[in-house]
Amino acid sequence: MVSTAWRQHAKDRRLWAGAALSVAALGGLLSTVGAGRSAVAASSGFAQAQQASLTLALPPAVSNRIYAAPSARGRPIIVLDAGHGGRDPGATSVSGAIQEKQLTLALAAELRDLLVERGRVRVAMTREDDTYLGLEDRAGLARRLGAGLFVSLHADSAPNPLARGATVYSLSDVASDAEAARFAAAQNGGVLLEGPGSGSVPALLADLAVRSEMLASANFASRLVGKSAGRFELRPQPHRFAAFHVLRRAGAPAVLFEAGYISNVDDELLLSSAEHRSAMVLALAQAIEADVAARNRR
């Protein structure tokens, strides 16, 4: 089942690659890395003459395409972050057949395709192949694009083989529980959350911005839990909080979605099936669109 999904994914990627427009033809017009937002603005105008996706000039470590249907022109950009990749495989499933990095990429690609098909938002992906990315690479893409929302996709693993169900994490200074705190510490990989020197005006403004993102992230997380309930298995208390570096640095409302436990036999089976994943991807898409519509973000 898994290999079929990957073959389909490979086919999709060829399709997308064919639809993408290289900026090489623009003669380096968009080559200023630091001008992410203006590059997006410039390319939006350029996109009016195009029916397909665009390739922006961004650092090569991250994927650099914006996927959008013509109807989504000017709509908010949703950054989908397939967790792990390259030398960081994430968790391995109980059968040994799936690595978390493969599953997150499949989910991200399926969610991207559905969002583009529905035509209400534009989509960017932090990675589209088996590439290793640091947390700053991932969050940095969302900041450069002025993303309306950042969704990091993961799968859980636990020593308890019975643990199963999906969880949505949003950013907070205080963890909702000890497990969430440990999970965030592991995700942060020892990276300290840092900002401008405390007490300064920049520090105060940065802090206010992060507070506002925290509230918006929590709102999106509860919206996602609402759309997911009854469609697929959720953990008890599915909305949890912790201090995730990648979420704090995204400069946008941001959540980390754990699709289920690949250390559980039933969850592995469900997550291995594209058919079952489609219910999850639909809930994510609907929550994203509802959130964007409610806030009218750009």
Ligand SMILES: [Zn+2]
């Ligand atoms: Zn993970």
